[in-house]
Amino acid sequence: MAIDWAAFTPLSALAGGTLIGLGTALLLLGNGRIAGISGILGALLRPATGEIAWRVAFVSGLIAAPLLWPLLAPRPVVHVEAGAPALLIAGLLVGLGTRYASGCTSGHGVCGLARLSKRSLVATLVFMASGVLTVGITRYFLFA
Amino acid sequence: MPLLNALLSGLIFGAGLLLSGMANPAKVLGFLDVAGAWDPSLMLVMIGAIAVAFLPFRFARTRTKSWLGEAMSLPRRQQIDRRLLLGSALFGIGWGIAGFCPGPGLLSIGLGLPQGLLFVLAMLAGMALFEVIERARAAKPSPPTSR
Incomplete structure (x- = not known):
């Protein structure tokens, strides 16, 4: 393991993390809800759920953020390596997996860890390990 | 009011993702690629977010209603x-x-x-x-x- 110092952005990472924490705290203290993106989105596909509006509002804010961002700072660099078939498989697995796990990077990785939940710690360790293994296999074995 | 609050929360959360660089899949993969040139940024994003959210979650546990009068809805499941x-x-x-x-x-x-x-x-x-x-x-x- 060697740290890529050219790619490592500690200050913007910490500052961005702080904002993510603020958004999480605001939704928690104002709406009484966990800022878990997969849960907020996934429950929209369940018509029985009564409370649709706040979920749509949160997701709208998330999607609107990049539209307002150019008013404050230059447009961030975004690079997607994956092609269409990989994106389809990735999306299916992320959708199915996060619903069975009842959470993703935000729900377990941020909210769960901030709540000191052992269940979320296990989930986070598993999806991190699984992600690391997947990148290792795809980068160094399949397409080496 | 709760709707406006949820919208604002999403906006701030999204701005955080943009600022942190996590909106860029290549950067996220750089974190998961521990065998290659490793970019630890994602770790600091999580640490920053958890540090800020920690006390609000402690506080939320003591309340049954949010500031805007919504029910406080925290996960109860502990089963692994x-x-x-x-x-x-x-x-x-x-x-x-x-x-x-x-x-x-x-x-x-x-x-x-x-x-x-x-x-x-x-x-x-x-x-x-x-x-x-x-x-x-x-x-x-x-x-x-x-x-």
Whole structure:
């Protein structure tokens, strides 16, 4: 393991993390809800759920953020390596997996860890390990 | 008012993802690629977010209503079961394939990325598949008790 110092952005990472924490705290203290993106989105596909509006509002804010961002700072660099078939498989697995796990990077990785939940710690360790293994296999074995 | 608060929360959360660089799948993959040139940024994003959210969660535990009068709805489940483990493992594979998790996926729609839209549509299909499977299981007279 060697740290890529050219790619490592500690200050913007910490500052961005702080904002993510603020958004999480605001939704928690104002709406009484966990800022878990997969849960907020996934429950929209369940018509029985009564409370649709706040979920749509949160997701709208998330999607609107990049539209307002150019008013404050230059447009961030975004690079997607994956092609269409990989994106389809990735999306299916992320959708199915996060619903069975009842959470993703935000729900377990941020909210769960901030709540000191052992269940979320296990989930986070598993999806991190699984992600690391997947990148290792795809980068160094399949397409080496 | 709660709707405005949820919208604002989403905006701030999204701005954090943008500022942190996590809206960029290549950067996320740089974190997961521990064998190559490793970019630890994602770790600091999580540390920053957890540090800020820690005390609000402690405070929330002592309340039954939010500041805007909504019910305080915190997870109660503590069970570490097969669904949690297998679900997280599947999620990790998908995350490692493209570098998108749900938040940055949604964000990429706002960024105008066609790849992001494709990912989100597939993710919604995966979530819908979950609903279909679970509804079919619930409809069965005696579901298998394998937990």
